[in-house]
Amino acid sequence: MTALVLALVLPWAVGALLLLADGRRRRWGWTAVAAVAANLAALVVLAVKVLPDGHETVVTGGWEGGIGIVVRADALGVTFALLSSFVVLAALVHEVLDGVRSRTFPALVVLLCTGLTGLFLTGDVFNFYVFFELAMISAYVLTAYGDDRHQLGAALIFAVVNLVGSFLFLIAVAAMYHVTGTLSMEQVAERMAGVEPNAAILIAVTFFVAFGTKLGLFPFHFWLPAVYAGTRPAVAAILSGALANIGAYGLLRFGAGLLPEELELGSTVLIVIGSASVIYGALLAVSRRDPAEMLAYSSIGQAGYVLVALGLGGPVGLAAAVLYAILNALSKALLFLSGALRGALVAGAFAVGALSLAGMPPAAGFLGKLALFHTGVEEGSVALIVLLFCGGALAFVYAFQLYQHEFWRGSRVKAGTGLEEAAAASAKELAAGRELPIAGGAAGSDVAAEPAASPVAVRAVSVVLALIVLALGLWPEPLLSLSSDAAAVLHGGAR
Amino acid sequence: MTLVFALAAATIFGFGAYLVLTNDLVRVVAGMVLISQSAVLVVIASGLTRGAAPILPTGDERPSDALVQAMALTAIVIGLAVTALLLAIVARVRATLHSLEVRELARDEAEHTAEIEQSQEPQLEELDRDEAEDEQ
Numbered sequence: 001m002t003a004l005v006l007a008l009v010l011p012w013a014v015g016a017l018l019l020l021a022d023g024r025r026r027r028w029g030w031t032a033v034a035a036v037a038a039n040l041a042a043l044v045v046l047a048v049k050v051l052p053d054g055h056e057t058v059v060t061g062g063w064e065g066g067i068g069i070v071v072r073a074d075a076l077g078v079t080f081a082l083l084s085s086f087v088v089l090a091a092l093v094h095e096v097l098d099g100v101r102s103r104t105f106p107a108l109v110v111l112l113c114t115g116l117t118g119l120f121l122t123g124d125v126f127n128f129y130v131f132f133e134l135a136m137i138s139a140y141v142l143t144a145y146g147d148d149r150h151q152l153g154a155a156l157i158f159a160v161v162n163l164v165g166s167f168l169f170l171i172a173v174a175a176m177y178h179v180t181g182t183l184s185m186e187q188v189a190e191r192m193a194g195v196e197p198n199a200a201i202l203i204a205v206t207f208f209v210a211f212g213t214k215l216g217l218f219p220f221h222f223w224l225p226a227v228y229a230g231t232r233p234a235v236a237a238i239l240s241g242a243l244a245n246i247g248a249y250g251l252l253r254f255g256a257g258l259l260p261e262e263l264e265l266g267s268t269v270l271i272v273i274g275s276a277s278v279i280y281g282a283l284l285a286v287s288r289r290d291p292a293e294m295l296a297y298s299s300i301g302q303a304g305y306v307l308v309a310l311g312l313g314g315p316v317g318l319a320a321a322v323l324y325a326i327l328n329a330l331s332k333a334l335l336f337l338s339g340a341l342r343g344a345l346v347a348g349a350f351a352v353g354a355l356s357l358a359g360m361p362p363a364a365g366f367l368g369k370l371a372l373f374h375t376g377v378e379e380g381s382v383a384l385i386v387l388l389f390c391g392g393a394l395a396f397v398y399a400f401q402l403y404q405h406e407f408w409r410g411s412r413v414k415a416g417t418g419l420e421e422a423a424a425a426s427a428k429e430l431a432a433g434r435e436l437p438i439a440g441g442a443a444g445s446d447v448a449a450e451p452a453a454s455p456v457a458v459r460a461v462s463v464v465l466a467l468i469v470l471a472l473g474l475w476p477e478p479l480l481s482l483s484s485d486a487a488a489v490l491h492g493g494a495r
Numbered sequence: 496m497t498l499v500f501a502l503a504a505a506t507i508f509g510f511g512a513y514l515v516l517t518n519d520l521v522r523v524v525a526g527m528v529l530i531s532q533s534a535v536l537v538v539i540a541s542g543l544t545r546g547a548a549p550i551l552p553t554g555d556e557r558p559s560d561a562l563v564q565a566m567a568l569t570a571i572v573i574g575l576a577v578t579a580l581l582l583a584i585v586a587r588v589r590a591t592l593h594s595l596e597v598r599e600l601a602r603d604e605a606e607h608t609a610e611i612e613q614s615q616e617p618q619l620e621e622l623d624r625d626e627a628e629d630e631q
Contacts, residue, residue, distance in 0.1 A: 129570075133573050133577070137576065137580060141580065144584065150607045152584060155584055156581075159577075164515070167530050171538075173538075174537045177541050177566075178540075181543055
């Protein structure tokens with residue numbers, strides 16, 4: 001209980017206080033890092049308690065459940081909270097080491113982390129909306145962060161489109177309350193079966209549109225590329241690695257947890273929309289040259305995979321959806337963080353991310369693709385396996401097209417014109433997993449001195465993230481059991 | 496009564512959606528305000544009972560559902576914060592672009608994208624040439 005309360009209250013208080021301080025100063029940046037790290041530590045303690053199949057509930061103010069606000073940690077929620085908190089921590093450390101450029105940045109990131117933690121750990125449908133807005137409002141401000149004035153336009157579009165999504169979500173919550181007479185997720189799951197089908201389907205569709213907008217699925221994706229293209233790498237990593245989890249978690253929790261019958265009814269629609277996302281995102285990613293835009297389109301495609309797995313359903317499909325969401329968040333965060341850096345080892349870290357995105361062993365992304373293939377074989381669906389194969393092949397093309405543009409041709413405008421083949425090649429050897437001292441790659445980096453190498457500490461964050469992605473790929477057991485535990489919460493009914 | 500609420504919410508949502516699609520940024524924000532109000536209206540309408548104000552039930556009459564009132568209040572507060580944020584972004588846009596039109600915003604972004612692509616093209620062509628020479 002202490003861990004649960006601490007995970008929520010501590011970052012919230014620190015975030016609110018940090019708003020008063022000047023975040024550009026190093027010490028406030030590190031305070032924010034400490035708050036997010038404490039949040040992560042509390043979540044780890046909570047995860048140890050809750051996993052594999054327990055749960056922990058706190059009702060605020062000592063009220064009975066149903067009147068007081070219920071905070072409830074189960075395997076699914078804790079998994080997503082851990083993942084998001086970890087990605088936010090990596091991005092925040094990256095930015096603090098690189099130099100924060102605005103007063104409010106650390107405070108907003110901490111508040112965003114609070115919002116995400118609350119959202120994943122709440123047991124109350126309306127509170128989900130409140131935490132959701134807390135995270136989203138921080139994100140709206142964060143997208144405008146940076147030196148580029150063109151970001152303002154993107155931030156405005158992002159805010160308007162996602163706010164419409166939020167209000168649709170609120171309308172769906174109100175409708176759900178009206179038909180079930182309760183806001184608690186447990187009771188809603190019990191009573192939803194008795195609700196008149198017309199109303200239930202309308203509610204399910206509204207939820208789907210709301211979360212589809214967050215996740216950037218194919219017909220609702222239009223806002224996404226413009227937002228990712230101009231943001232700072234750390235913000236892009238947070239958006240795609242932490243905030244996009246809301247969409248995946250929402251679809252899992254509300255779709256598979258609260259509205260399972262409606263999910264089954266709409267499974268064909270989900271699979272079709274998911275497939276369209278996969279193909280559309282991958283094709284557009286291949287055709288783009290701007291790295292951020294390429295990754296943005298790739299996000300649309302990756303969201304499609306989660307939807308396809310959800311549409312197939314069943315224990316295998318749900319576990320695959322959870323696993324895929326986790327791995328995609330990690331590899332996207334790694335790609336965004338390492339893509340903008342220069343110097344030894346960075347290209348290696350990026351290559352690990354690219355391999356993971358394309359689903360190649362030994363990087364962890366392979367597991368996600370494997371789980372999806374497993375689902376496809378289980379369902380006996382040839383079309384799905386063909387789709388997965390095509391999507392994977394296209395992902396491979398764009399991921400390494402990107403690698404080539406970024407690290408072999410030296411064609412980036414911001415980085416000048418230096419060719420860094422030697423640095424990239426020496427770092428790539430390191431990517432094979434051999435542990436060499438950083439100085440080993442440094443010999444290569446003075447071949448072309450123009451794009452100044454990023455500070456060692458900043459690069460270290462990306463390298464650590466890359467090693468984690470590799471380690472998860474080489475020793476997948478914990479991750480696999482985590483995702484199947486999380487999925488068990490859903491198909492065992494949201495108890 | 497529910498029908499009246501539904502019609503009112505739908506009408507307000509419709510007007511809001513229309514305003515969001517207009518060219519003027521301030522109207523876009525006004526449209527968002529309307530959409531948020533229609534959501535609040537739906538929340539109020541979703542109450543399970545209707546009756547006297549739920550502040551102090553006297554026993555003669557059934558009080559109306561208090562929970563939706565609390566939810567609506569929260570939604571209104573969030574809506575207010577969001578409106579303030581949107582207006583702040585619009586003010587920043589006006590300060591940098593000296594315009595309040597969505598078209599201007601789009602034009603500016605298109606120009607920016609074109610600039611980036613132009614600055615990349617020569618280098619890429621040069622690199623392509625180099626590569627072709629290397630292959631020979």
